[in-house]
Structures are given as C-alpha cells and as structure tokens.
Amino acid sequence: GAVVSQHPSRVICKSGTSVKIECRSLDFQATTMFWYRQFPKQSLMLMATSNEGSKATYEQGVEKDKFLINHASLTLSTLTVTSAHPEDSSFYICSAIRRTGGTEAFFGQGTRLTVV
Amino acid sequence: GIQVEQSPPDLILQEGANSTLRCNFSDSVNNLQWFHQNPWGQLINLFYIPSGTKQNGRLSATTVATERYSLLYISSSQTTDSGVYFCAAAGSYQLTFGKGTKLSVIP
Numbered sequence: 010g011a012v013v014s015q016h017p018s019r020v021i022c023k024s025g026t027s028v029k030i031e032c033r034s035l036d037f038q039a040t041t042m043f044w045y046r047q048f049p050k051q052s053l054m055l056m057a058t059s060n061e062g063s064k065a066t067y068e069q070g071v072e073k074d075k076f077l078i079n080h081a082s083l084t085l086s087t088l089t090v091t092s093a094h095p096e097d098s099s100f101y102i103c104s105a106i107r108r109t110g111g112t113e114a115f116f117g118q119g120t121r122l123t124v125v
Numbered sequence: 126g127i128q129v130e131q132s133p134p135d136l137i138l139q140e141g142a143n144s145t146l147r148c149n150f151s152d153s154v155n156n157l158q159w160f161h162q163n164p165w166g167q168l169i170n171l172f173y174i175p176s177g178t179k180q181n182g183r184l185s186a187t188t189v190a191t192e193r194y195s196l197l198y199i200s201s202s203q204t205t206d207s208g209v210y211f212c213a214a215a216g217s218y219q220l221t222f223g224k225g226t227k228l229s230v231i232p
Contacts, residue, residue: 041218047166052211053222100166106218112156113173114220119166
C-alpha cells in the first residue's frame with residue numbers, strides 16, 4: 010500500500026507560538042503533497058499544494074505568511090502555523106500523490122491543533 | 126474549479142438495511158475517491174474510482190463519468206458503518222471534497 014504518516018496527531022499550543030506539522034510518505038516518493046483544513050462538522054478545504062523543491066501554491070484566502078509550507082524532499086512536507094491564535098484551532102490533514110504516476114491521493118491521519 | 130455535491134446530507138438506517146449515497150460533480154474528472162471519516166478524524170480510503178465499478182466486501186461503487194456522478198452502495202449495514210462519507214473529485218490532482226453524508230446505523 011501507500012502510507013502517509015502525519016505527526017503529531019494532536020497538539021496544544023499557547024497563543025503566539027508556532028507549531029510544525031510533518032507529513033511523510035513512508036513507502037513511496039511524492040512529487041506533490043496537499044494540505045487541507047477541516048472545521049468541526051464541516052468538509053475538508055484545500056489550503057495549499059506543495060511541490061518538491063518549489064514554492065507552495067496557496068488557495069485564495071489562505072495566508073501564506075501564517076501557514077508556511079516546506080517540501081524539501083520527495084517524502085516530507087511540513088506545515089508551520091506561525092503566531093498561532095485560537096481561530097487557527099482546527100483539524101489539519103495532508104495527502105500525497107505518487108511520483109511514479111496515477112492520480113490517487115493518500116491521506117495522513119490528521120493533526121488536531123488546539124491553540125489556547 | 127470542480128463542484129462536488131453529495132446527497133443525502135443525513136441518512137438513518139436500521140442495521141441490515143442497504144443504502145445508496147450519491148456524488149455529483151460538475152466537470153470531467155481524472156480522480157474520484159470515496160472516504161469514510163472515522164470518529165478520530167482519519168480518512169479511510171474506500172475506493173479510487175474515476176470510472177467503472179468496484180466492489181469491496183459489502184461496499185461497492187460505480188462512477189459514470191460521462192454523466193458526472195458516482196454512487197456508493199452499502200449493503201447489510203452494520204453499526205460500525207456509522208460516520209461521515211465523503212466523495213472527492215479532481216480534474217487534475219487537487220481534490221475537491223463534497224460536504225459529506227452523515228450515516229447513522231441503529232441496532
């Protein structure tokens with residue numbers, strides 16, 4: 010199978026601090042990774058598309074300076090929520106597509122962020 | 126971008142009943158996936174089905190790409206099938222999710 014691991018699964022941080030979330034493809038190389046956000050009882054909304062070795066592409070309305078994305082290798086993308094505030098509390102999920110082709114997306118377990 | 130609509134938004138079933146969930150999409154797709162989101166938030170990948178029909182145990186799915194819809198069938202439902210089912214579609218690589226169908230299976 011194709012496994013995507015996301016870490017941490019749960020994090021609580023203080024207002025004003027930064028939090029880094031990692032997304033790793035464990036058994037395949039991923040040219041492209043995606044970051045989604047989900048509010049309670051709502052659907053998943055795409056935040057950004059992350060391509061290895063290049064700058065991420067952010068969806069309209071997503072602050073790139075608040076949500077820093079780095080995709081430094083074919084197996085790792087990171088999302089850093091900078092100067093977090095309570096309204097950033099949410100469920101963040103990443104996904105990845107195999108470099109070898111195909112369009113199927115594989116999802117991580119998600120990270121529940123609570124900013125206090 | 127692609128619009129994805131799911132119906133019904135809520136569904137309550139007696140254990141053992143069958144159900145059909147529908148997903149309509151607004152444009153041609155090269156990816157369509159069905160997920161079950163468990164209580165911890167993890168998306169369980171049910172089907173990758175941009176076209177055709179697939180079956181996995183009590184679940185099956187059909188996508189008619191030319192008519193821009195997909196159906197997820199759940200037969201002999203069990204209480205463990207409860208949760209939210211999402212359909213997501215992509216014209217290229219970026220998946221757009223529908224709002225989901227919340228399924229409740231009661232004993």
